Amino acid sequence: MSERISVAKTYKLYIGGAFPRSESGRSYPVTDTKGAFLANAAQGSRKDARDAVAAARKAFPGWSGATAYNRGQVLYRVAEVLEGRREQFVAEVGAAEGVAVKKAQALVDAAIDRWVWYAGWTDKIATVLGASNPVAGPYFSFSVPEPTGVVAVLAPQQSSLLGLISVVAPVVAAGNTAVVVASQDRPLPAVTLSEVLATSDLPGGVVNVLTGRTAEIAPWLASHADVNALDLTGAPEALRADLEQSAAGTVKRVLRTRPSEDFTREPDLSRIRAFVESKTVWHPIGV
């Protein structure tokens, strides 16, 4: 009996809840760390980036307006589906990052746990980051954190799943929508994550994932006037300053975490704080 021929997967972009190929028709080969061919990934273009931003903007009112409880449940559901695909992720992370099965398992477990950690934050952010302000006058004043809007995330280049989840989860947990540029050379776990997101209850457009050349796509996101914030984590070193300059054109919030960030470390609130705005509301107190 001959060995069964497996069904190879086509890795595509994830935009607005759909899986299109790049409008440019381009793809690029993805290899493992030893250079063996794994698959072709779609090579996203500036127009794909534009479409992804439009999808993220369209999804923003619904996602940011959903109750925090609802967002928490949706994100937790994502973790449930992640868990079901654990073995697939172990294989992909192992291939992408060139690590042994045990290490890959540890990374995938950490990534799933990370997602659960952020899922639990949705309905606590306002409590922890908000405040009632004891102003000196007959007013009730309170401050609430609100999501910044559409966040362009340049995912870490090395940590293909744990790093990816560590940067995407806080963005969406806070109520933002995201356009994510996956690790250029290790994009396959990101595409599989897209499939998880698509089959969870996450509304289309809340997370959009582009694969391709970071250096090609990132400048279009950094300068896009309808993008509110930019996470530079996975930006090529040579491009970081340029991207920040472009971001200044519409006063974007820029998270300048270095690519060397250790994602196995316990997370804190800083990535959530980076993508929320504080809104202060005043009202007189009287009869």
Place this chain on the structure above:
Amino acid sequence: MWEYAPAPESRDIANLKPNYRMFVDGQFVEGGGEPLKTVNPGTEEVLAEVSTASTADVDKAVKAARRAYDRVWGRMPGAERAKYIFRIARLIQERARELAVLESLDNGKPIKESRDVDVPTAAAHFFYHAGWADKLAYAGLGPDPRPLGVAGQVIPWNFPLLMAAWKIAPALACGNTVVLKPAETTPLTALVLAEIIQQADLPPGVVNILPGAGDVGAAVVNHPDVNKVAFTGSTEVGKIIQRQLAGANKKITLELGGKAANIVFDDAPLDQAVEGIVNGIFFNQGHVCCAGSRLLVQESVADELLEKLRVRVSTLRVGDPLDKNTDIGAINSREQLAKIHELTASGEAEGAERWTSACPLPDKGFYFAPTVFSNVSQAMRIAREEIFGPVLSVLTFRTPDEAVAKANNTPYGLSAGIWTEKGSRILWAAQKMRAGVVWANTFNRFDPTAPFGGYQESGFGREGGRTGLEAYLDV
């Protein structure tokens, strides 16, 4: 007719000196830059000559700040820092009248505002932040948040002392040292604040104040040994700074321009809404980044409201900033006055209906009578651009959704106003506003405990409250 007799505050109280010098490393010293003459915008007379910083001076100041940070301030227990900052708060209160008169002389704002708002709020900011200095571990930013180092700060001319307080107080409370550049046209109260800092016996170099123009500001923010940049001013300059600091790994906070909508629903408390509208746009001659410069009024009450508004605006007294009965003082500079003229001319040219109060204006000085444009559409420049003057643009709406859409239809997002007696509508609208500060049934309220700052192109980072501390800590 009852004419109020002039009731001027005595300018002697300001202790005005012919010359002011910059403050570096605990000393008042001559700067290497071309001295500037600061002008009383109420009379156009020169008030004093002020030395300005050269690039070398900026370097000296940053070095002094670095030394003070490394050797004293950065390692001082918070409880000790707190006591210095409390001293500053008290000294401001003690010298409040002097500061108020000096502020009105140099800036042109009415004495009642410098006396009742600027100076007391400046003291309050130091008082509030002093208390934080030894409680930072409770700010929710980690168990032992560390300062950033040297903060380079550039402030505008609309609230010279108050903006200095907003910048310096949290920086010091968090353990940073400061190099601050006051605005070119309003350097005096910051330099008296430097005197106060001297009287409070702060270690030399903890606060340095460098008068000068934009080039000095640029040198401060771009200095390689500055760790933190805080800027309040125009969006245009804010963008330049953000661009210049790209890749520099300095923590930045920007508090920039605005074009706030003040939304009046048909069930609003109309008389108080009128007061809020007046306060929103005519407070401080409209030189307020969060000014309610766009009035959005529901069509069903528009005529009634506008009539009340015109009557009310007609009672505003424009004139001598030192007169205690002046409601609107002088425009800060000839340049700003020209900009206001230019934009109001564009309003007329684009077809908006102009109404200007018939109030008398002084012969000398920079003055602009309060002006209300009606029949304004979103496309007009006066509805989109920050005028930064006593000019209100009135638009109407029919439905709450339309009001929200128009209010948010701007790249800015600093503040917004909502007037309605319906509680649920207030909260609905407050939630919809894309703005960092929302005043409902009030306007232009400020407090050190309440975070202030913008969405989108109005900048990022917050000043005040627990949230404001983040800007000055390595978290």
Place this chain on the structure above:
Amino acid sequence: MAATSTAPSLPPALADAVRDDASLRRFLHGLPGVDQVGVEQRAAGLGTRSIKKAAKLWAIDTAISMVDLTTLEGADTPGKVRSLAAKARRPDPERPEVPKVAAVCVYPDMVATAVQELQGTGINVASVATAFPSGRSSLKVKLEDTAFAVDAGATEIDMVIDRGAFLSGRYGQVFDEIVQVKHACGDAHLKVILETGELATYDNVRRASWLALLAGGDFIKTSTGKVTPAATLPVTHVMLQAVRDWRTQTGQLRGVKPAGGIRATKDAIKYLVAVHEVAGPEWLTPDLFRFGASTLLNDLLMQRRTQLEGHYSGPDYVTVD
């Protein structure tokens, strides 16, 4: 409503408002609300106006001419009223140029005495009426009370509204009472005391003001002086807004009278500033603004002397009546 036939003629929009109890309620509750913090802040803000020199002297003389010199004590006697009348005629005996006050305000049984003392002076005799200060009696008694004072020669009647009826929402009843008292006044001017200290909210002050104006009150007056708080600046602001808005809608000028608790010149000037800037300069006349006060007059006289003599005066240099 029973008294609609005798109600004053109103422009169509307002006539509709008083058609029946339900319309009146709809109208009053449709008035814009008053934000407490906002109005108090505005009052405090205007209170910082600095009135000096000639402006102050003008204000003092104007305030004197607006005083309803008042005695409303159980212990009032004809002698007390006579000396009050003398004070009203010549507030400062050493300074004949000091204007006379607007009116002397007394209980109905003292009206005859006051009328006698003030004949030919142009000073009005005002009488409280309608079961002052509580208003707790029958309409019949209230109307008789009014008629008694008018018959005795009172040219102004200060009536109280039925606050109980107002607070329980029986606006029509309050309206009718005012209309009938107005009718009983004949030519005498009617001041309607809202007793704002019992109305609890500024919204109610605004509604009561409009109710009184709709019913034909010539003046709306804050207080009886028997309830604390009596007149306050923010309450007066709300009432000044009412007469201002009334003028906008009807073209008619109606007056405002804060009463009770205004004792110092400084306070009186704050009220005049409010009149000037909230209602408008036209209201700066005794025809449209009064102070209900007893001790205020002496402080005005002392301050007047201080202004003219350049040194502070003392209570022994003004007459106690």
